[in-house]
Structure formats: C-alpha cells, structure tokens
Amino acid sequence: GAGVSQSPSNKVTEKGKDVELRCDPISGHTALYWYRQSLGQGLEFLIYFQGNSAPDKSGLPSDRFSAERTGGSVSTLTIQRTQQEDSAVYLCASSLEASSGNTIYFGEGSWLTVV
Amino acid sequence: AQSVTQLDSQVPVFEEAPVELRCNYSSSVSVYLFWYVQYPNQGLQLLLKYLSGSTLVESINGFEAEFNKSQTSFHLRKPSVHISDTAEYFCAVSEGRGSTLGRLYFGRGTQLTVWP
Numbered sequence: 340g341a342g343v344s345q346s347p348s349n350k351v352t353e354k355g356k357d358v359e360l361r362c363d364p365i366s367g368h369t370a371l372y373w374y375r376q377s378l379g380q381g382l383e384f385l386i387y388f389q390g391n392s393a394p395d396k397s398g399l400p401s402d403r404f405s406a407e408r409t410g411g412s413v414s415t416l417t418i419q420r421t422q423q424e425d426s427a428v429y430l431c432a433s434s435l436e437a438s439s440g441n442t443i444y445f446g447e448g449s450w451l452t453v454v
Numbered sequence: 455a456q457s458v459t460q461l462d463s464q465v466p467v468f469e470e471a472p473v474e475l476r477c478n479y480s481s482s483v484s485v486y487l488f489w490y491v492q493y494p495n496q497g498l499q500l501l502l503k504y505l506s507g508s509t510l511v512e513s514i515n516g517f518e519a520e521f522n523k524s525q526t527s528f529h530l531r532k533p534s535v536h537i538s539d540t541a542e543y544f545c546a547v548s549e550g551r552g553s554t555l556g557r558l559y560f561g562r563g564t565q566l567t568v569w570p
Contacts, residue, residue: 343497372557381562382544395557430498440486440505443558447497 341365343446345431351452352421360416360449362431370434371414372443373406377427385429388414389436421453456480456547460561468569469537475530475564477545487528488546488558489519498544504528515539537568 344363352358364371373385384398388408399405403421408414418425428448434441457480467473479485489501502513509521519530528545545561 374560382560384557384559387557432498442500442503444500445490445498 343431343433343444345429345446345449347449348447349450349452351454354423354453355420357417357419358421358451360418360429360431360451362414362416362446364412364414364431364433365444367435368433368444369411369436370441370443371408372432372434373414373416374430374432374445375427376430376448380427382430385416418451421451423453426451426453456485456549456559458545458547458559458561460543460545460564462564463562464565464567466567466569467535470534472533473531473535473539473566475543475545475566477528477530477561479526479528479545479547479559481526484549486548487519487521488548489513489517489528489530490544490546490560492542492544492563494541501530501543535566535568537570539566540568541566 343365346361350358369390372387375383375385386394386396386399386406388394403419406416428450430445430448432443432445434443459478461476487504490498491501492498501517502511502519504511504521512518517530517532519528521528542563542565544563546558548558
C-alpha cells in the first residue's frame with residue numbers, strides 16, 4: 340500500500356480483556372517497528388522485526404505484551420489481560436531495512452483505551 | 455542506549471517570529487539524527503535527517519537543523535513560522551552500529567504553537 344496501515348484506529352476494551360492490534364507495513368519494507376505513545380511518557384520503543392532475524396523484544400514492558408510477524412509482512416501486537424496503564428496510542432512503523440540511515444515511516448496509530 | 459532530551463515541552467510563538475526547538479542526545483559516537491513532526495490528529499512524519507556530510511540540513515518547508523558534535527545537539531530552527539507549523543516536534547537518534555541498529559530513540563516532544 341501507499342503507507343503503513345494500522346487497525347483498528349480506535350479500540351475501547353475492558354480491563355482484563357485481550358486485544359490485538361494489526362499493522363500492514365509498506366510493501367517491500369523488511370523492517371517493522373512497534374512504538375507506544377502515551378501522555379507524559381513520550382514515544383517508547385516496544386519491538387522490532389528485521390527480515391527473518393529474531394525480533395528485538397527488549398522494549399516490551401511486560402510478558403503480557405507479544406508480537407508476531409507472519410510471512411515477513413503483516414504484524415500483530417497482542418496485549419493480554421489489559422490494564423488501565425496500557426491505554427496509549429500504539430504506533431507501527433516500517434523501513435526498507437533496519438539500517439540507521441533509512442527513513443522510518445509511521446502509521447497513524449491505534450488508540451487503545453482500557454476502561 | 456541513547457537518551458534524547460528536548461529541553462522545552464511547550465514553545466508558544468507569534469506568527470512570523472523565529473523559533474528554535476532544542477535537542478540534545480547522550481553520545482556523539484556514530485549517530486544519525488532526525489526530526490519528526492506530528493500535526494494534530496495525524497501520524498508522525500519525517501521532517502529532516504542528518505546522516506553524514508554537511509552538518510546543516512534543511513526541510514522543504516523552511517526548517518533547518520544543525521548537527522553539533524561537540525555539544526551533542528541537533529537544534530531545529532525556522533526564521534519565520536506560520537500558523538500551519540503548529541504541531542508536536544520530536545527529535546530522534548539512532549546508533550550507527552551495534553545491537554540497536556535501526557532503532558530510534560525519541561525525545562519527549564516539543565509542542566510548538568503559533569499564534570496569529
């Protein structure tokens with residue numbers, strides 16, 4: 340597609356429920372990133388995938404968070420047993436490859452509200 | 455790992471005034487520097503980036519930033535702002551090598567508000 344596509348754009352869920360957020364990167368981009376943007380915390384790195392390499396999961400805040408990338412394209416971020424502090428905008432991004440000089444393109448985000 | 459400091463969380467200015475948004479990072483060893491902009495209700499967009507070469511980089515809409523290695527800074531400037539420049543601006547750094555290759559470290563953002 341023309342840009343990074345994320346769904347849903349908005350999600351309200353009850354505390355304790357699981358949620359799945361989807362990201363469709365720009366066609367041909369081998370690197371895919373998840374970030375979280377919340378008030379007072381700025382932009383936090385969560386995880387990134389580069390081709391078939393093992394993902395860098397070092398930013399995931401707890402074991403309730405997981406992500407997978409199927410077929411080297413679409414990615415799903417899963418949050419289990421959601422808590423109110425999980426409320427944030429979850430941003431997906433992609434780039435041609437995980438090289439520091441490549442521009443990283445962001446989607447418009449999935450706004451998650453846990454009530 | 456890098457840390458990025460944006461010294462001002464809010465910068466209010468009047469239209470046509472100059473503006474500087476400050477950014478400092480923790481290490482000057484082989485880094486690449488970026489400014490991203492987020493307009494209201496939109497996603498992050500790349501404004502400009504420094505990879506190598508000339509330390510002064512420019513965007514298409516009149517912003518510029520200068521890489522200063524000795525001061526580990528990458529401040530963003532515009533000589534005359536427009537109301538349409540109202541947005542949140544994020545400074546970001548990535549490391550040129552190592553296990554965090556490709557990962558962006560962001561500052562907390564600076565909200566620029568331009569008043570008529």
